[in-house]
Amino acid sequence: MSETGTEQYNFKIVRSFAFSALFWLVIGLIVGLWIAFEMFNPALNLAPWLSFGRLRVVHTNGLGLGFGLAGIFATSYYILQRLTRTALPFPRLAQAHLYLFNTTIALAALSLMAGMNTTKEYAELEWPIDIAVVVFWVMFAINVFATLIKRREKQMYISLWYIIAMTIAIAILYIVNNLEIPVTLFKSYTVYAGANDANVEWWYGHNIVGFIFTVPILAMFYYFLPKSTGLPIFSHRLSIISFWALNFAYLWTGAHHLMLSPLPEWIQTVAIAFSIFLIAPSWGSVINGYYTLQGNWEQLRTNYLVKFFIFGITFYGLQTLQGPLQGLRTLNAFFHFTDWVVGHVHMGTMGWVTMIISASFYYMIPRITGNQLYSIKLANTHFWLILVGQLIWTITMWIAGIQQGAMWKATNPDGSLMYSFLDTLTSLYPYYRLRFAAGVIYFAGILIFVWNLIMTVRQAPQKDEAEQPIQNKELQSWG
Amino acid sequence: MGITSKPVVFAVLSAAVILIGSTVTVFIPLFMPSTQPVSAYVKPYTSVELEGRDIYMREGCNNCHTQTVRPLRTEVLRYGEYSKPEEFAYDRPFLWGSRRTGPDLNRIGGKYPDSWHYRHMQSPQSMFEKSNMPPYGWLAKNRLDTSNSYKKTSILGYGFSEQDVQVQISQYRSKVTADTYLSKETRDLVTPAELHHELTEMDAIIAYLQKLGRDVKNLETKK
Numbered sequence: 001m002s003e004t005g006t007e008q009y010n011f012k013i014v015r016s017f018a019f020s021a022l023f024w025l026v027i028g029l030i031v032g033l034w035i036a037f038e039m040f041n042p043a044l045n046l047a048p049w050l051s052f053g054r055l056r057v058v059h060t061n062g063l064g065l066g067f068g069l070a071g072i073f074a075t076s077y078y079i080l081q082r083l084t085r086t087a088l089p090f091p092r093l094a095q096a097h098l099y100l101f102n103t104t105i106a107l108a109a110l111s112l113m114a115g116m117n118t119t120k121e122y123a124e125l126e127w128p129i130d131i132a133v134v135v136f137w138v139m140f141a142i143n144v145f146a147t148l149i150k151r152r153e154k155q156m157y158i159s160l161w162y163i164i165a166m167t168i169a170i171a172i173l174y175i176v177n178n179l180e181i182p183v184t185l186f187k188s189y190t191v192y193a194g195a196n197d198a199n200v201e202w203w204y205g206h207n208i209v210g211f212i213f214t215v216p217i218l219a220m221f222y223y224f225l226p227k228s229t230g231l232p233i234f235s236h237r238l239s240i241i242s243f244w245a246l247n248f249a250y251l252w253t254g255a256h257h258l259m260l261s262p263l264p265e266w267i268q269t270v271a272i273a274f275s276i277f278l279i280a281p282s283w284g285s286v287i288n289g290y291y292t293l294q295g296n297w298e299q300l301r302t303n304y305l306v307k308f309f310i311f312g313i314t315f316y317g318l319q320t321l322q323g324p325l326q327g328l329r330t331l332n333a334f335f336h337f338t339d340w341v342v343g344h345v346h347m348g349t350m351g352w353v354t355m356i357i358s359a360s361f362y363y364m365i366p367r368i369t370g371n372q373l374y375s376i377k378l379a380n381t382h383f384w385l386i387l388v389g390q391l392i393w394t395i396t397m398w399i400a401g402i403q404q405g406a407m408w409k410a411t412n413p414d415g416s417l418m419y420s421f422l423d424t425l426t427s428l429y430p431y432y433r434l435r436f437a438a439g440v441i442y443f444a445g446i447l448i449f450v451w452n453l454i455m456t457v458r459q460a461p462q463k464d465e466a467e468q469p470i471q472n473k474e475l476q477s478w479g
Numbered sequence: 480m481g482i483t484s485k486p487v488v489f490a491v492l493s494a495a496v497i498l499i500g501s502t503v504t505v506f507i508p509l510f511m512p513s514t515q516p517v518s519a520y521v522k523p524y525t526s527v528e529l530e531g532r533d534i535y536m537r538e539g540c541n542n543c544h545t546q547t548v549r550p551l552r553t554e555v556l557r558y559g560e561y562s563k564p565e566e567f568a569y570d571r572p573f574l575w576g577s578r579r580t581g582p583d584l585n586r587i588g589g590k591y592p593d594s595w596h597y598r599h600m601q602s603p604q605s606m607f608e609k610s611n612m613p614p615y616g617w618l619a620k621n622r623l624d625t626s627n628s629y630k631k632t633s634i635l636g637y638g639f640s641e642q643d644v645q646v647q648i649s650q651y652r653s654k655v656t657a658d659t660y661l662s663k664e665t666r667d668l669v670t671p672a673e674l675h676h677e678l679t680e681m682d683a684i685i686a687y688l689q690k691l692g693r694d695v696k697n698l699e700t701k702k
Contacts, residue, residue, distance in 0.1 A: 038611070038613070039580070039611055040611065041611070042603075042604065042610070042611050042612065042613055042614070045613035045614065048538075048617060051538065051539075051613040052539075052542065052543065052613055053538045053539025053540055053541075053542050053543065053613070054538065054539050056539060056542045057539060057542070115537035115538065115539075116537075117536055117537060117539055118536070118572060119536045119539070119541050119572055119574060120572055121577060145486065145487070145490070148486035149486060149487070151486075154484050155483050155484055156483045156484065156486060156489065160486075161483070161489065161493075164486065164489055164490050164493055165493045165497070167490075168490055168493050168494045168497065169493075169497050172494070172497065172498070172501070181634050183627055183630055183631055183634060184627060187533070187627070189571045189572070189631070189634055189635060190571050190572045191571075192509070192571065192572075193515055193567070193568060193569065193570060193571050193573075194515045194564065194566075194567025194568055194569075194570045194571075194573050195514050195515045195564050195567055195573070196508065196509050196514055196515045197570065197571060197572050197573040198567075198573040198575055199504075199505055199508060199509075199514065200505055200509075201572070201573070203501065203504065203505045244496065247493060247496045247497055248496045248497075248499065248500065249500070250497075250500070251497055251498075251499070251500030251501045251504075252500035252503070252504050253500075254504070254505070255504065257577065258575075260549040260550060260551065261547050261549070261562070261575060262547065262562050262563060262564035262566070262567065263514075263564075264508065264513060264514055264564075267504055267508060267514075270503075270504055271504065274500070333549065333551055336549075337545055337576075337577070337578055337579040338578075338579070339578075341577070341578070342578065408553060408554075408557070409553045410553075411553060411556075415556075416556070417553060417556055417557055421557070421581075421582040422607050422609065422610065425580065425581075425609075425610075425611065426609040429609075429611075
């Protein structure tokens, strides 16, 4: 590593985080398939720790914090060093970050299976694990800012802005939402009560999605799309406007998760207004992505990575239209609490997030190991399987959501309810079976992805880029 | 752009931009009494109900059940009076939920007798063949741990003395173990013999479910 001098990039840490991400991805998806099966057949609730209520949070935390964060750390450490032409200042700290991160996620999964659950969505972990999360986040932040301060490239490229914003925002969100008073080592109560707790939680819940599943993924998009196509980003100015508008508007919108709830109406209405506004900066990035390929659309066929980026950003675009619309009171009254929202989330995670991380890894791993990608053919198979799996998955859930929403609302001519609750649930089982099948297709694609990368690093290296000296040209001709 | 060459300034500016919306929509409302009003008609949970609530959280019941009835015609028809902010003054955390795989529970209290819940928790499928709810019969095999009950209520500021908590626990134990308890037969059926005279986790979670919405119902009958 870089003990021999600061002249070498530290790519070992990138590789370790990338494979940590793949590990948690596989675990998270197995749990996902398990609970998807439980939805139409409760027989899999074999033991308390395998019951749906406990496993659902293992699925969300395992993929959001395990896969998502590890993917972000891997790509951030790579992008950061590349764009600043500076090696990580504290490689040992980064190594400790890696160990603490994986230990924390493992303990998180085990504690959730043991029922240590604060119930605040995406913040279910109990207080000792919260502290560990904050500690590894600070370890990450130290390397981020130290690298930026030591950097050799004067201008910070767009991706670095997004990494900075994420580092700051996640710290604020995580600490504020997780303020709790311990009862024992395994149990605590939040400091907020009722409507306030709901408001704080969905401010967090919405923005943790924003600053884990949007902001750093955009950092990857803005770096790896130009890198893998050789085309500069269409508009630097548009990316500046999008960046600041997104960061400003995102934080006002959490309450659209609490439409028609006992939360004060003005907070809900403000959230609606800003949600609509948020379409603009979101589509700023979508347009920037599309126009970057202007005149070079043949790369969709010739460059296997471009598919991932363009379909990924398209799902991001669809989601950022769907999200604000779901937040409108009238539509929310119909869609909220149904599977429609579950479909919405999964288009983002299975479409946008996973496709961009996949392409980023396909770009990075061969370069940091000095090997060729094991198989482009397999990468294409991976792409089509996760695309088809995701589309069947999400569209099935949208239909299920519309059906259940309509059945909840259906009344007889005398004004009485047409369906019992159980009727509205059991009518969804065919969709749940299809969703499970779609999940299997998707999972097959992910296994191919993992296999492809394992085989890539297992080949005898042609040249070890961990030893590769820092070059002068990184930012040439960008925007 | 000058700031793209100044990482620290950039970070401070990002933080400021992020904190504007957070302050207006989240931090300031924390200090406004109108966000979470308190009303005398809503009583805090007893320690047994609170233990039940903790079991509800432990099992992640909130992943499938909401606890907010929205002010919509069919929703009020299905569940009862819509949820009011006052009802949640003692809820730390809130348990409104985000997905209804199962029905809303904010008005479940008093809707069914305890015996219904004992049977349903033991085996949801024995009552509703096609239900996808996991069975929770094993809760009746666990003795209720009340060693932290007082500490819990005092952290939550419910204003109970240690003795109050002991009384609440022993009163509830007497209630469900008495021969006159209306749901005795079902309770004895799902509870192992050695725990017939003890409080179980099942007893506590049912006590909690029976509390949900009860204060609002009492208010409605008074009107």
